[in-house]
Amino acid sequence: MKSKLLNELPELLEHNIISDDVASNITAYYQSKADEQPNRLFTIFGVLGSALVGLGIILILAHNWDNFSKLVKTCFAFLPLILGQVVSGYSILKKKSQAWKESSGTFLFFAIGASIALISQIYNIPGDLSGYLLTWIVLGLPLIYVLNSKAVTMLIIVFATYYACELGYSFGNADKAPWLYFAMLLGTIPFYINLLKQAPKANSTSIFNWLYALSLTIILGAFIGSNWSLGFLMYAMLFGLFYNLGKMHVYNNQQLRRNSFVVIGSLGTVILWMILSFNMIWKEMQNELIVFNSYEMLISIALFIAALGLLLYSRKNKENLKFNLFQYMFILFVVVFAIGHSNYGLGTIFTNVIVLALGVFAIKIGADSFRFSILNYGLLIITAMIVCRFFDTDMSFVLRGLLFVSVGLGFFLTNYIMLKKQKELNHKTLK
Amino acid sequence: MKTIHVFLIFIAVVILQLFVPAKMIFDKEAVLKTGTVYKFKTRPIDPSDPFRGKYVTLNYELNTAETMDSTLRRGDKILVYLETDSSGFAKLHSVSKTEKNSDRDFVEAKVQWYNSKSNSVNFQLEFNRYYMDEFKAKPAEDIYREYNRRRDTINKTYALVAVQDGEAVLKDVFINDKPILYYIEKQDNQ
Numbered sequence: 001m002k003s004k005l006l007n008e009l010p011e012l013l014e015h016n017i018i019s020d021d022v023a024s025n026i027t028a029y030y031q032s033k034a035d036e037q038p039n040r041l042f043t044i045f046g047v048l049g050s051a052l053v054g055l056g057i058i059l060i061l062a063h064n065w066d067n068f069s070k071l072v073k074t075c076f077a078f079l080p081l082i083l084g085q086v087v088s089g090y091s092i093l094k095k096k097s098q099a100w101k102e103s104s105g106t107f108l109f110f111a112i113g114a115s116i117a118l119i120s121q122i123y124n125i126p127g128d129l130s131g132y133l134l135t136w137i138v139l140g141l142p143l144i145y146v147l148n149s150k151a152v153t154m155l156i157i158v159f160a161t162y163y164a165c166e167l168g169y170s171f172g173n174a175d176k177a178p179w180l181y182f183a184m185l186l187g188t189i190p191f192y193i194n195l196l197k198q199a200p201k202a203n204s205t206s207i208f209n210w211l212y213a214l215s216l217t218i219i220l221g222a223f224i225g226s227n228w229s230l231g232f233l234m235y236a237m238l239f240g241l242f243y244n245l246g247k248m249h250v251y252n253n254q255q256l257r258r259n260s261f262v263v264i265g266s267l268g269t270v271i272l273w274m275i276l277s278f279n280m281i282w283k284e285m286q287n288e289l290i291v292f293n294s295y296e297m298l299i300s301i302a303l304f305i306a307a308l309g310l311l312l313y314s315r316k317n318k319e320n321l322k323f324n325l326f327q328y329m330f331i332l333f334v335v336v337f338a339i340g341h342s343n344y345g346l347g348t349i350f351t352n353v354i355v356l357a358l359g360v361f362a363i364k365i366g367a368d369s370f371r372f373s374i375l376n377y378g379l380l381i382i383t384a385m386i387v388c389r390f391f392d393t394d395m396s397f398v399l400r401g402l403l404f405v406s407v408g409l410g411f412f413l414t415n416y417i418m419l420k421k422q423k424e425l426n427h428k429t430l431k
Numbered sequence: 432m433k434t435i436h437v438f439l440i441f442i443a444v445v446i447l448q449l450f451v452p453a454k455m456i457f458d459k460e461a462v463l464k465t466g467t468v469y470k471f472k473t474r475p476i477d478p479s480d481p482f483r484g485k486y487v488t489l490n491y492e493l494n495t496a497e498t499m500d501s502t503l504r505r506g507d508k509i510l511v512y513l514e515t516d517s518s519g520f521a522k523l524h525s526v527s528k529t530e531k532n533s534d535r536d537f538v539e540a541k542v543q544w545y546n547s548k549s550n551s552v553n554f555q556l557e558f559n560r561y562y563m564d565e566f567k568a569k570p571a572e573d574i575y576r577e578y579n580r581r582r583d584t585i586n587k588t589y590a591l592v593a594v595q596d597g598e599a600v601l602k603d604v605f606i607n608d609k610p611i612l613y614y615i616e617k618q619d620n621q
Contacts, residue, residue: 058482061484062480062482062483062484062485062565063484063564063565064484064485064562064563064564064565065564066563066564066567066612074456077452078449078452081448081449081452082449085445085448085449088441089438089441089442089445092434092437092438092441093434093438095434108448112448113482115448115452116451116452116455117482117483117484119452119455119456120455120483120562121483121484121486121562122456122562123455123456123459123600123601124486124558124560124561124562124600124601124602125455125459125560126557126558126559126560126601127557129480129481129482132480132482132483135451139447139448139451142440142444142447143444145440146437146440146441146444147441176506
């Protein structure tokens, strides 16, 4: 962006659009901005380099060199670890640049893994992958704060997710709920909050937004035990929490691609409701008992309270005063879930009506704010809804055909009307 | 925070990072040096671990015990008390959920299932990973299969395990009193 503007300067000067003063001010502004972050690229390559070297060392050690004596192998186990520690210590003590800290931290993180892996090999230490990952993560976690390192934080989130998948989704073996995953994630939160305060719009912060949202979405399923029907409730509450979180001031005035919480919250909610719009799911669920003293319920309640808290907070602070149906979907879900569990027919009908309402509501937001993406998102919700009904209802083909034609026309018309309106509006403002 | 404070915390982290692997070594060394050595009859199969490389999973013949404790569930930890049979192999003495007041050696195991009909528990001994050179793990399994195919009672595959205070360290895997590596090298030389 900035280089583009700087390249344009001569042309702007030539045509007397801006004065010499303005041009030199612009140049100076970008110059100072560039000076503030001279080694961002260097940091990225440093981190990538260390990560690759670190992983390479782990792989080389995993070969398991049995010609070496135990002593030699033990030395090799500590060599990368100590090297990483020395370089990290040096960059702290000498107040080296962030690039140094990020790279050395990344290397040290992988060196920890290499070290305990090699010792596990030498002594045939039993224990599955999750136990090994747990030790690794616990030893690596403090590096986030001493090195103030974003790269290590990202690695910890990714590895915590890996750990929880290993423990929670180990098909065939006894699945265990990976509670420690939350503790690990909690360990990274202070760092993240600090980032949100200091640089909410930085690219790295938006990477964190996505990492947290994806990781939690993936791992929540690992907590679903025998009460599978409560899994729907858990996810509905999580998406409700995400959406309301994304509507908080820190996230809401950012671009949509940075606001993972709104994107995943909204998409997740729609997909979940779409699944439940099938009659057979409610039918199956009716046979299931709702177990109130299960941890699936406990998690659902905790998420519900958190989501409700956020909703009330945003009402109180008068951030987005406009009514937004998406924000209330999690409350609606609790009601429909309770009804559907006792009467599956009603559950199905309510779900279908609400999804339809959701689609219409999205169209309305899109039309009001002249945003084509949201308008078409609403239309897509309705289309998906109709496609789903295509499979499980006994509607006549003519009726189904007419429905499709009318929704198709709806796409054309709504977009066309909005385009026209927008043009008129632009015309007016130009006049 | 001042740099020196951060650095001091960092030093604490460094010590922890060195301490954990070092403790792993010391614990295992202690068992190897002073623990009692048992032979467990076994069957090896080779899988792999993304970070720690290839290993051979050992399926031990010692995997069931009679017990009246029907509260045992899959994944529970139980203690397996050991004795030695007439030919020198490890044999089950008894199982228990809690530590008994006896000098007898024991190892930890994970409950697989409890059979209430026969009042017996099926368990898996913890020391079931034998890490090997990535190119030798598969041949090791093949060699084992080859020796076992003869279906005779002469060929015996067993793991040598040092045991002390419930802690067990797998030392080596043997076929007929020779380490499994010996057979792989023999095969390579041929």
